[in-house]
Amino acid sequence: MSALAAPVHPLAVQTPLGEIPGLVLPALGETLIMVGIVMAIVTLVGVPLGALLHNLAPGGLFENVAAHQALSWIVSIGRSLPFLILMAAIIPFTRLLTGTNIGIPAAVVPMSLAGIAFFSRIVENALRSVPPTLVRVARASGASPLQIVRTAQLSEALPSIIGGLTINTIAMIEYSAIAGTIGAGGIGYVAVTYGYQRFDQPVMLTTIVILVATVAIVQLLGDRLARLATPELRSRRGRLRATGAAAPAS
Amino acid sequence: MIRIERLSKVFGHGDAATVVLDGLDIVVGAGEIFAVVGSSGAGKSTLVQCVSLLERPSSGSVIVNGEDLSSLSERGLREARRRIGTIFQADGLYSRRTAAENVALPLEYLGVTKADLRRRVGELLERVGLSSRARHYPHQLSGGQRQRVGIARALALRPTVLLSDEATSGLDPESTASIVELLKELRDDLDLSILFITHEMDTVLRLADSVARLEHGRITESGRLVELLRDPESSLGRSLNPSRPALAAAPDSDTWLLSYLDGTVPPDWILRLARTLGTAVSVLGASIESIGGAAVGHATLGVRHTDRDALVRAARELGLDARLAAPAQRPDGERGLAPAGATPARAAVLAEASGAVV
Numbered sequence: 001m002s003a004l005a006a007p008v009h010p011l012a013v014q015t016p017l018g019e020i021p022g023l024v025l026p027a028l029g030e031t032l033i034m035v036g037i038v039m040a041i042v043t044l045v046g047v048p049l050g051a052l053l054h055n056l057a058p059g060g061l062f063e064n065v066a067a068h069q070a071l072s073w074i075v076s077i078g079r080s081l082p083f084l085i086l087m088a089a090i091i092p093f094t095r096l097l098t099g100t101n102i103g104i105p106a107a108v109v110p111m112s113l114a115g116i117a118f119f120s121r122i123v124e125n126a127l128r129s130v131p132p133t134l135v136r137v138a139r140a141s142g143a144s145p146l147q148i149v150r151t152a153q154l155s156e157a158l159p160s161i162i163g164g165l166t167i168n169t170i171a172m173i174e175y176s177a178i179a180g181t182i183g184a185g186g187i188g189y190v191a192v193t194y195g196y197q198r199f200d201q202p203v204m205l206t207t208i209v210i211l212v213a214t215v216a217i218v219q220l221l222g223d224r225l226a227r228l229a230t231p232e233l234r235s236r237r238g239r240l241r242a243t244g245a246a247a248p249a250s
Numbered sequence: 251m252i253r254i255e256r257l258s259k260v261f262g263h264g265d266a267a268t269v270v271l272d273g274l275d276i277v278v279g280a281g282e283i284f285a286v287v288g289s290s291g292a293g294k295s296t297l298v299q300c301v302s303l304l305e306r307p308s309s310g311s312v313i314v315n316g317e318d319l320s321s322l323s324e325r326g327l328r329e330a331r332r333r334i335g336t337i338f339q340a341d342g343l344y345s346r347r348t349a350a351e352n353v354a355l356p357l358e359y360l361g362v363t364k365a366d367l368r369r370r371v372g373e374l375l376e377r378v379g380l381s382s383r384a385r386h387y388p389h390q391l392s393g394g395q396r397q398r399v400g401i402a403r404a405l406a407l408r409p410t411v412l413l414s415d416e417a418t419s420g421l422d423p424e425s426t427a428s429i430v431e432l433l434k435e436l437r438d439d440l441d442l443s444i445l446f447i448t449h450e451m452d453t454v455l456r457l458a459d460s461v462a463r464l465e466h467g468r469i470t471e472s473g474r475l476v477e478l479l480r481d482p483e484s485s486l487g488r489s490l491n492p493s494r495p496a497l498a499a500a501p502d503s504d505t506w507l508l509s510y511l512d513g514t515v516p517p518d519w520i521l522r523l524a525r526t527l528g529t530a531v532s533v534l535g536a537s538i539e540s541i542g543g544a545a546v547g548h549a550t551l552g553v554r555h556t557d558r559d560a561l562v563r564a565a566r567e568l569g570l571d572a573r574l575a576a577p578a579q580r581p582d583g584e585r586g587l588a589p590a591g592a593t594p595a596r597a598a599v600l601a602e603a604s605g606a607v608v
Contacts, residue, residue: 131340131342133338133340133342134342134344136304136338136342137336137338137342137344137355137403138355138359139304139331140302140304140331140334140336141331141332141355141356141359141403141406141407142328142329142331142332142356142359142360142407143328143355143359144328144359147358147359151344151355151358151359152344155344155346156344156345156346158346159346229346230345230346231345231346231387231389232345232387232389
């Protein structure tokens with residue numbers, strides 16, 4: 001307390017400590033709902049879009065240079081705008097879709113767009129790292145194009161897609177703070193309006209701690225999932241069994 | 251059986267066009283193993299791509315059991331691919347699937363029922379001797395075991411043709427030998443036509459019935475393996491079974507190269523030859539072996555003072571081709587400088603070292 005007491009701004013309005021949880025916890029809930037909805041949309045759209053990007057490119061399954069360039073341009077535009085600008089620029093579109101330009105529904109639209117652009121690049125990149133032999137194996141085994149995408153590309157790239165999903169989720173938590181400025185609520189909104197605009201340091205610190213913890217948990221979960229999806233890393237015991245089994249075979 | 255007719259593949263157009271395959275003709279009968287050898291850049295990979303129908307030939311056809319597969323639509327092509335099993339160089343296993351799940355892939359693509367799939371995968375893994383490794387992931391298997399999984403997968407849809415793309419390249423000698431044995435077994439049991447593409451001459455000797463050499467997109471030489479090996483004029487035969495360096499002949503002796511023309515050569519032919527000619531014959535280097543059950547061999551001999559025509563005639567009677575490699579340095583008289591007797595003994599050691607089974 002004494003550490004916090006020292007640099008209090010003359011204009012500071014401090015929330016009583018007892019009220020902080022009541023302020024911050026619902027905000028955290030809003031953030032989680034917002035990011036959850038956005039990530040569901042991002043995954044549903046971003047994975048097929050990333051796969052399409054990868055396979056329209058030269059050497060892909062549906063090689064089409066013109067279509068690839070067009071799609072790539074659109075994605076790049078989505079990636080190049082700062083989120084705040086993107087959010088402001090598409091307000092008419094957001095209103096058309098959701099009927100409002102404030103609150104969680106209004107935040108979900110620009111966040112999803114930015115997230116999809118980001119994630120489709122991540123998926124494209126993950127698919128690029130799958131050995132091309134596997135696609136040939138699938139084709140030679142009589143797979144249809146969709147079967148190839150599913151089994152030889154997405155499935156093999158899963159650990160790296162999960163890694164990308166983790167990065168993306170964390171980026172969305174960050175975006176949710178910016179979205180807070182259009183009244184979407186959430187932990188970022190609390191940090192800005194209480195912590196920054198009212199110089200309320202205890203609230204500021206609390207939101208920081210919560211954000212750090214949330215990001216750490218997301219990262220931990222993502223790493224765990226990616227490891228589970230990689231047979232080589234799944235368990236130490238598995239590896240021991242493997243070396244034990246390989247010995248009598250030779 | 252598989253028949254490849256006038257197969258050509260051109261990449262690019264107009265001036266930039268590169269002819270990678272130029273009118274190849276290959277016929278692989280049922281139960282036959284046909285090897286295509288060639289150095290890198292000869293067009294082997296393109297041949298594989300065209301035969302496995304992953305790449306459309308520019309012209310010519312690929313005919314499996316009488317049906318021309320090269321003129322099919324994209325959809326028909328997918329069906330047709332199922333009639334050709336392909337084994338890839340780097341086994342091409344999916345890292346996130348177990349051995350059994352990898353073998354199941356083609357069956358899954360086809361939409362086989364779960365029960366059928368399980369039964370067939372069990373059969374296939376047993377066929378390649380990996381039943382106990384069904385639940386292992388690729389990283390838990392050795393290189394040879396992974397290739398066995400690759401072979402089991404290639405056989406999943408009961409193809410009549412097996413296409414092997416450098417299947418043994420990169421494997422250690424022991425694994426290579428076991429894969430060669432497995433392929434021969436499969437050929438015998440399933441009456442497969444196997445098109446075996448490789449750059450390893452050694453493997454060809456152990457496996458192939460017929461061989462073709464691919465050079466700059468053309469087949470420059472081809473034939474039955476044993477016939478090529480017994481043809482003293484065949485450069486492919488020589489590169490398949492190269493002579494190791496022989497000892498030098500004594501100064502007063504001619505150096506002769508003899509090679510087996512057929513299977514009738516008596517095992518004691520050197521003795522008989524010396525007796526017929528009535529002169530000393532030294533063995534400077536030799537390799538005699540059984541390739542697919544047929545005797546194949548060549549020898550470098552040092553022969554002193556003799557009627558050269560008589561030697562060629564005598565050799566021919568024994569079933570050997572003889573040609574003079576180098577005439578004696580000092581044809582008459584001045585003998586005695588070289589330690590006679592030492593040479594044949596050392597030659598015998600060399601003959602043994604090169605795996606002769608006289």
